[in-house]
Amino acid sequence: MSSSLLRTPKSVFDRLGKESVTEAERYSVGYKAYLDAGKTERECVTEAVRQAVTHGYTEFQKGSNSKKLYVTQHGKSVMLIRRGKKPLAAGLRMVAAHIDSPRIDLKAYPLYEQEGFALLKTHYYGGIKKYHWMATPLELRGVVYLADGKKVEITPEPDDPILFISDILPHLGAEQGKKVLSEAFPGEDLNITVGSLPEGDEKENRIKLTVMTILNQRYGMIEDDFQSAELSLVPVGNAWDAGLDRSMIGGYGQDDRSCGYAALLALFDADEPEYTGVCILADKEEIGSEGITGMQSAFYDQVLEDLCETEGVTLRDVYRSSFCLSGDVCNGLDPNFESVSDKKNNAKLGFGPGVFKYTGTRGKAGASDASAETMSRLRRLLDNAGVCWQMGELGKVDQGGGGTVAKYLAARNIEVVDIGVPVLNMHAPMEITAKLDCWQTYKAFLALYNER
Ligand code: MN
Ligand code: MN
Secondary structure: OHHHHOOOOOOHHHHHOOHHHHHHHHHHHHHHHHHHHOOOHHHHHHHHHHHHHHOOOEEOOOOOOOOEEEEEEOOOEEEEEEOOOOOHHHOEEEEEEEOOOOEEEEEEEEEEEEOOEEEEEEEEEOOOOHHHHOOOOEEEEEEEEOOOOOEEEEOOOOOOOOEEOOOOOHHHOHHHHHOOHHHHOOHHHOOEEEEOOOOOOOOOOHHHHHHHHHHHHHHOOOHHHHHHEEEEEEEOOOOEEEOOOOOEEEEOOHHHHHHHHHHHHHHHHOOOOOOEEEEEEEEOHHHOOOOOOEOOOOHHHHHHHHHHHOOOOOHHHHHHOOEEEEEOOEEOOOOOOHHHOOOOOOOOOOOOOEEEOOOEEOOOEOOOOOOHHHHHHHHHHHHHOOOOOEEOOOOOOOOOEEOOOHHHHHOOOOEEEEEEOEEEOOOOOOEEEEHHHHHHHHHHHHHHHOOO
16 A cells, blocks of 8 residues: 555546547647637637637627627737636636737838848847847737728748848858857847838838838838838747647647647536636736737726626625636647756646646746645646646746736636646747647636536
């Protein structure tokens, strides 16, 4: 009996057998399609709403008695609500994930011409390793508001040309190679090359004119319209199966759309829930959950307050008895870079979603740090539902760190823990997840929404 005293880590495959691979494969088809449909937070919101409507969700109106509701915020974040049998006073079952991902944003006056090229000035968004985004195919996505206020969506067509950031050839890279990584690729140099053919017979800006002519013909834009635009460069292409055994997924934006999609699907699939389920797909996590669409915004509270009014209960009473999973990806143990991790505590691909009691940096600074009571509650919830999960730790102590939306929910007096899919290449143009983990993350969220 002594063996039962010791923890024996088991992968999803070893616990659930070959069947699990088939089920994870089935799950991954919808997940990859969601990644392909949403390369920006706006596109993720559009796709989430499209799916919600097919599942019978209607747009939230104050005083609405509908059981399935969605509400969007400036087209960049969305909250879905599924009313349970119990009154709101029993508390909500919430999953909060984010749908913004690191990318390269355009500046307000981006377009210029230099040495026979037209280029766009950029300011990167989120924590990136800049060299990942050079010499790799990029595409322009986002929205532009023209002078008259007309909204134009910029989405590439399948045959559209790629855009790119150039890098020094290795033959001339000796000086670049001597620099430390943080200085070798200055952010100011991440300029996007967009053209090289001249137009017209003016002395200056003939290539710039070519580019502006194309943008005008296609989108009705003039150069001043960049002032009222949100345009981003994101990696070209759809999500792939990864590995000869197709056990993984490679693709852009899996931080944190892997958790966002899992939460969305789990809310749809929940079985006549007892508690009211809430799925938040928030914006701006990568830059601190700021702004009117980020998790710190009062938007979420105000909508839920409106909901509370329908039952004559206060929001603070509802929050007090609510439980939230902060669905965000975690670092998977990378065999090429083991040294940054404490192998005894790092989440591994294929072992299910990683639960993080705390994140933060240097002595847990900035972490929500869930209590033992909250961990006990989550542990029983997941174990009773047969979910394969593991604990995780964001690298060795003092190695670095990071944050999630968890602390902004905790600040509202909502009990919250971080849990999410382990990822390799996090924040790179191509992030890697294991299909088994994505599927078990969905199972974890489903367990919460189905709590009795
Ligand atoms: Mn994240
Ligand atoms: Mn991130």
